[in-house]
Amino acid sequence: MTTRVRQTVTHLADGRELIYFDDTEPFVSGAATREVHDRRDLPPVAAASEIRRDPLTGEWVTFAAHRMDRTFLPAAADCPLCPSTATSATEIPAGDYDVAVFENRFPSLGAPSGTSDLVDDEPLWPRRPATGRCEVVAFTPDHGARFADLPLTRARTVVDALAARTAALSALPGVRQVFCFENRGVEIGVTLQHPHGQIYAYPFVPPRSRTLLDRAREHRARTGRSLQRDVLDAELRAGTRVVWSGEHWSGYVPAAARWPLEIHLAPHRDVPDLAALDDPERDELAVAYRDLLGRVDRFFPGVDRAPYIAAWHQAPVGEDRESGRLFCQLFSLRRAPDKLKYLAGSESAMGAWISDTTPERIAARLREVAP
Known part of the structure; x- marks a missing residue:
């Protein structure tokens, strides 16, 4: 298509x-x-x-x-x-x-x-x-x-x-x-x-990207492999948090998810950014992305349109580009139909996240609301 x-x-x-x-x-x-x-x-x-x-x-x-x-x-x-x-x-x-x-x-x-x-x-x-x-x-x-x-x-x-x-x-x-x-x-x-x-x-390279790049570079120096590739492969092997999988893309709730609703959508091929995707990958991305956004809207009973952020993490331009790998982080700060997840003292001041649910429960609910 x-x-x-x-x-x-x-x-x-x-x-x-x-x-x-x-x-x-x-x-x-x-x-x-x-x-x-x-x-x-x-x-x-x-x-x-x-x-x-x-x-x-x-x-x-x-x-x-x-x-x-x-x-x-x-x-x-x-x-x-x-x-x-x-x-x-x-x-x-x-x-x-x-x-x-x-x-x-x-x-x-x-x-x-x-x-x-x-x-x-x-x-x-x-x-x-x-x-x-x-x-x-x-x-x-x-x-x-x-x-x-x-x-x-x-x-x-x-x-x-x-x-x-x-x-x-x-x-x-x-x-x-x-x-x-x-x-x-x-x-x-x-x-x-x-x-x-x-x-x-x-x-400049924003702080979150810098952290991802530093961890990826350390992982490659230690193992010789791509960190994000290893994470994707591990999630697919476990299968417990996978919520969408096709020929070119897979979506999963990360094992250390911070948000009460969070999905990572990653390509199976190592690509730095959206511009590097070929036609079949772009075709399937349109299917997967639309599907997952629909599940987000059905995740909370009685909520017609859940608030969300869809963030495309891409490799930087120039230095450290080889350490980056494309993926989408889709998340919502809603934790219940009538409650939001506020970033209070521990999260806002210390960057130490405390979750009110588990990644496995998030994944189970996302599979329940699949079309």
Whole structure:
């Protein structure tokens, strides 16, 4: 079921890039083109973000004060991700679309390049512009849809869009890590309800990725093998936490799952990122990902749409790339139909997680709610 996709690149009124990923006629064949222009009068985006290094942890912290006034939970009639109409101009000028990707109007990253300096002239606190790029991925023009309900052809188009943008952003100067993700639910902190994802192109390797890479490098030095490959093989051998398995992908609840609902979806082949997937792997990913998101929505009785984060862990660009391996971490902070998992003292201050369930119970429930 390989989907043919045409990319059309245009620009919004303030100069931001917009890319349509079309899988339907008359656009996919080129019989028609997206000639609609953004009719809004927008000022240029002024991203003045900076990053500062925490001397206690070595981590870079991003400061993006311009995001304080970003759009927050607008009514459906004012949604900026819906197609434009005769009376409403949105971030997507076309009257309809398949999948659309555009530069975020309120980006966390994307400050102009500049020189590094010190906060208060103290060597302990280096800072520099938060270069990079933030993009929004609108999965569908349907405001009330969810990813699990998309046709397989459209889910595959989203996969292709994420892969294409991963490749393009990885080639930008200064980018060290490309992170594709979806936040869903007000409990997660979303500011737009329309089904969408995001892509961050970081100018540094984030802390979680650094930890994964360090552990992978240590494991290879000790055993000569890939850590994530060994974890996947061990989960498949045990079978007790496997919830989905196909020819190219397997989904499982990790043996040390932190969240009350957590699934890792990993390819059977060692690949660094989404861009490296071949057509059969992308086809099956669309099936597996849609299936697992549907199970998340059925996991808690009486909950129609569980809040979740879908995070695509990819290999970094440049140094340590050989230590990275693609996988998706899908998790929810809901622990019961009417309760959330709060990261309190132990988790937030010490990073020491305490779970209210077991991975085996999570896996058993996910198998119960399989379609």
